[in-house]
Amino acid sequence: MTLTIAPHSAHSLTVSRLGYGTMRLTGPGIWGEPADRPQALEILKTAVAHGVNFIDTADYYGEDVTNRLLVEALHPYPQDLVICTKVGATRRPDKSWVPFNTPANLRTSIENNLRTLRQAQVQLVHLRLMGPGPVPLDEQLGAMFELQKEGKIQHVGLSNVGPEELQAGLAMGEIATVENMYGYAQRTTLRNAHGETRGGEEVLALCEQHGIPLVPFYSLVHGLPNAGDKLATLARQRGVSEAQLNIAWLLHKSPMLLPIPGTSSLAHLRENLAAADIQLSAEDMAYLR
Template structure:
């Protein structure tokens, strides 16, 4: 089975499909640091040394810390490196999320991310959650204003239903380049969103691509172990390889604070599955899934 190793984001930003996510560089609940700044910087630099060209972060990881680490490690950004971040949620504790989609809030968040990332333009800015209290056209319109001002290159959405995505596309207020929903071997509840992305050529960045650490204790573990042994791979590598084979628009960005785990994850790009392997993995949780979080 032949897979493409690259994807052109927004029609003009080619990236390697297996990227790196920064959430795991922060502490539990994405609050505060997880380890030392030096360790986080080393992991980020190693990711780019290994050929990663897509870094996925968010303003509320830390909060603010993850973006600062990206800039500390990688600025000035090498040619071809795409940095994606998110805004639209305010954190007040490790368990408190507050959706904030008013135009003035989104603009202030974007400006703050620009400062932390030390850049004049954010390659991909994703609305972290839709604000039910603000018209969708106003939220997208604000991001499009920022795009026209040169502060955002491309716009994406995070955690949306297929109906919400279709509505955003139909509004035609702002060009969309991506969606970021939960999707992995054990949770395919966003399959319909993936299909919309495929139909419109949008990137789909699956969050929790490794099922948030639940692979070892899952009912799929035995089958994963058998296939992993066949390929000389780990369960995590097999789960990432499955995503890369599942659809050419899937761009998984697994995160870690460990250099060893980083190398393990990135080595998944070299795992090649045949049609039988994919079918066996597809069958593990066919029809299984849970609704995306609010």
Template structure:
């Protein structure tokens, strides 16, 4: 049975070698992604264990907490060793655990957001800074111009986008090199397949958030049956499918549990045959 080969790493921006199984640090904060977690030491231990297991890409955002996730990452991992890359995002604002999330991609806000992230992460330059959302209240060109200037000033090494269309990416590419795109995507939810294909053609990293989300009953049954045959969880199989589906996909499953983290990391070793991929692709 022929097994499709899976690349273990991706060269982000042409110069940062990233292990494709990363870690998303949204869930290390308090409930509803607000405030400090009940046990901050547990979050620190999860981050440290992720790096021990070979993770060298941590994804976060200033809005997680807000600010808490970045603070805990620095406390757990600074000074950053083992080629650990922290990618963060700016451009969203929240005012409470149940409050609506508001766009703010104005240069004034992004200046404060970027400087705050640098300070909290204890960095002089952020390796990957992603615009969390394009702000409908601000012309995209103004936002992109600000990000390009911040990159020229040396505060940012590489730039990425989140929740964007192919047209959005092409517009941004007129202002700076786009090295990553972070859109909602999973084996169940392939709305952004065209964006994934464009990113693959352009050698842009595609970072799916909610990588096991969605849920189509017929496909869920297939996933469940295959997971049982392979003696893995459905969650692990959904992650393995992403790694096999396109070699520019970087995974950032998040958890506040060391046991769950270790389970996620094992998904990188699951082998899927061409026939099994076709079964799930159907």
């Protein structure tokens, strides 16, 4: 199962539909070095060896921890590997997450990612929106497109957006991908740190309409009444974990979904990879509706 990012671009990217998110490779609170560094490196190597060629990272994971792990484990990178990073936020010493999204901030973040990932160009960058603030979306996204013109970014994506923000982004230029919280039990309404409602299904519908892959993160959330019960029931019947069934549901829900389940356990990684082989019937999907 594959999909194409930016299919109408001369620099389109074809990726396997099951990726890997590096966030959990860091220490507690998404901060500091991994508890088991050799295992973290082996996870990255194993994922790529088993066909994963889409890896999500950010320079504010750690800080810079996951980028450095990627270099240590995989550089020089396989030719077909797509490394996707995020900008728009940073971390304070107290581990809090704060906006870092002025044009100057975004340029600093891109330069840092290029340096730590040892790349001449970042293939895909998600501009993560951190809620309302003094820097409007058009100013943030305009800076991203300028960096793209300079050749520092190949493709621009958006993260943590609602349908209105995605529409606004599309009016400004090509949006290659969207990265949002989305999963079986969290898809009707999403809320950011400021309590704003963001439509999960509405964003997916827009992505499908425009041929934009939606990269779901933090997808196993029991946020809807009784949703977790159905997932648990069918998982028991099929002899798989709820996490595996959630991944399988995402892969069956839409051909534009590109799950990136993360883990700090090599055994759990193998379970996640095996989820791609789980077949769900039309009856299964109707039950999980």
